[in-house]
Amino acid sequence: MNTPAHAVINWLILGRRDRPELAVPIVAGSVLPDLSMILFYAYHKALGTQESMIWGVHYHQRQWQAFFDVFNSLPIILIGLAVAWRLRAMRWCALFAAMGLHVLLDLPLHNDDAHRHFFPLSDRRFHSPVSYWDPAHYGDIVSACEIVAVAVGGVVLWRRYQSMSLRLMCAALALSYALHWVYVFAVWA
Numbered sequence: 001m002n003t004p005a006h007a008v009i010n011w012l013i014l015g016r017r018d019r020p021e022l023a024v025p026i027v028a029g030s031v032l033p034d035l036s037m038i039l040f041y042a043y044h045k046a047l048g049t050q051e052s053m054i055w056g057v058h059y060h061q062r063q064w065q066a067f068f069d070v071f072n073s074l075p076i077i078l079i080g081l082a083v084a085w086r087l088r089a090m091r092w093c094a095l096f097a098a099m100g101l102h103v104l105l106d107l108p109l110h111n112d113d114a115h116r117h118f119f120p121l122s123d124r125r126f127h128s129p130v131s132y133w134d135p136a137h138y139g140d141i142v143s144a145c146e147i148v149a150v151a152v153g154g155v156v157l158w159r160r161y162q163s164m165s166l167r168l169m170c171a172a173l174a175l176s177y178a179l180h181w182v183y184v185f186a187v188w189a
Contacts, residue, residue, distance in 0.1 A: 004177035004180055006102045011098075012153040020161060023161070025091040025095040029094065036070070040058075051187065072119075075119075081097060111128055111131040130142060
């Protein structure tokens, strides 16, 4: 699933009208597992690396894979959640819960780009028959479903929260999702 979609869907699932203070940690936690990928991509774009080299060579390098897997590791996330729960730090609980939900939503949507979600306990990758982006693995269908989910989710979130700051965050997520697709069609299509 694309990063802004995680933010909207996780906020929709985990957010509560009576706990608006958890919205920012939920959104942050939903983005955090992809932060390593964003940094990786920005680093290679800054170096002027060609797209085919970024995704065909560098993405598969061991050190980058380890960097991605730390942020997508269910054992590491669960340890963070357990510590936050023990400390009764609800904002941190929301952040780690959102990270965990991100990983669980990604698990069935990665084919040849699967992460090691049980790192460091296992090097196993679950290669789903479905991909969130690859049309050869139903990516076109998944993308259409994602677009609908984000559009509907955005409207629900807008109506759920009356706070101007949370509505601005909702609008910022909608804008980032739209800009993501502009970039996809401009660079990768």
